[in-house]
Amino acid sequence: MQTIYICPKCKAPLVIEERCARCAAGHSYDRAKEGYYNLLLTNVGGTHGDNKEMILSRRAFLDAGYYAPLSDALNEAVLRTLPKGGAVLDGGAGEGYYTGRLAEALEKAERAAEIYSFDISKEAVRRLAKRRGDLHPAVAGVYDMPVASGSVDALLNFFAPFAREECLRVLKKGGRLFMAVPEREHLYGLKRVLYESPYYNEVSEEIPDGFSLEESVEIREEIEITEPSHIRALFEMTPYAYRTGKKGRDALLALSSLKTPIHFRLFLYKKI
Numbered sequence: 001m002q003t004i005y006i007c008p009k010c011k012a013p014l015v016i017e018e019r020c021a022r023c024a025a026g027h028s029y030d031r032a033k034e035g036y037y038n039l040l041l042t043n044v045g046g047t048h049g050d051n052k053e054m055i056l057s058r059r060a061f062l063d064a065g066y067y068a069p070l071s072d073a074l075n076e077a078v079l080r081t082l083p084k085g086g087a088v089l090d091g092g093a094g095e096g097y098y099t100g101r102l103a104e105a106l107e108k109a110e111r112a113a114e115i116y117s118f119d120i121s122k123e124a125v126r127r128l129a130k131r132r133g134d135l136h137p138a139v140a141g142v143y144d145m146p147v148a149s150g151s152v153d154a155l156l157n158f159f160a161p162f163a164r165e166e167c168l169r170v171l172k173k174g175g176r177l178f179m180a181v182p183e184r185e186h187l188y189g190l191k192r193v194l195y196e197s198p199y200y201n202e203v204s205e206e207i208p209d210g211f212s213l214e215e216s217v218e219i220r221e222e223i224e225i226t227e228p229s230h231i232r233a234l235f236e237m238t239p240y241a242y243r244t245g246k247k248g249r250d251a252l253l254a255l256s257s258l259k260t261p262i263h264f265r266l267f268l269y270k271k272i
């Protein structure tokens, strides 16, 4: 089977066989029992990316649907712009919440597409592979993508580090980058509990070199979380989990419900 993945060692195309992916030079990568390929050369015994607790928290929170408006906005934008049979790549897919829902939306609209998804965390990819084994799950990093140059029509960058040059390299000319960022009021209700003087987020409107801005979609809703385990999960998946003192943390975890805006911006950039 053909794939946009390339050999991380020699950059030659990979061919997917039954139990492994292999390049012409004979480098081969075993298929894990969950159905993903480990294409990360440096991952020898170490742990990259998010840990198991963070992944489980994030999955519980996302699967409860609180961020569905962002996911819906992405799906709508991809449906509107993806060429027939186009290649979609989610670099930093986590456990596959956004990519999985995108695949469902494309299927529902009977739109042919080939979706590839990778993440640097093996724990996350294991769950991604169980959720959607058909989305070519792989362990890989965004700074050295095992992906052929000029092979991608739609590239997702959802809360993953942004490696501009790699993104430009893998995209086709005219291909699109879908980038989600937290907007000004995102999680302000959460921050009000955590901090005495909460602050708004700053959003950069700077267009990355090599791209033109095609669209920018604002997503803002009020959510109410009435399940304490979801409040904890939300907290654990934000950077505030590292930055908050005991007082703020205790106050938040004692709540039985939390109201907060969710506020994102989805940028659609086109490779020029």
Ligand SMILES: [Zn+2]
Residues within 6 Å of the ligand: 007, 008, 009, 010, 011, 012, 023, 024, 025, 026, 027
């Ligand atoms: Zn090779």
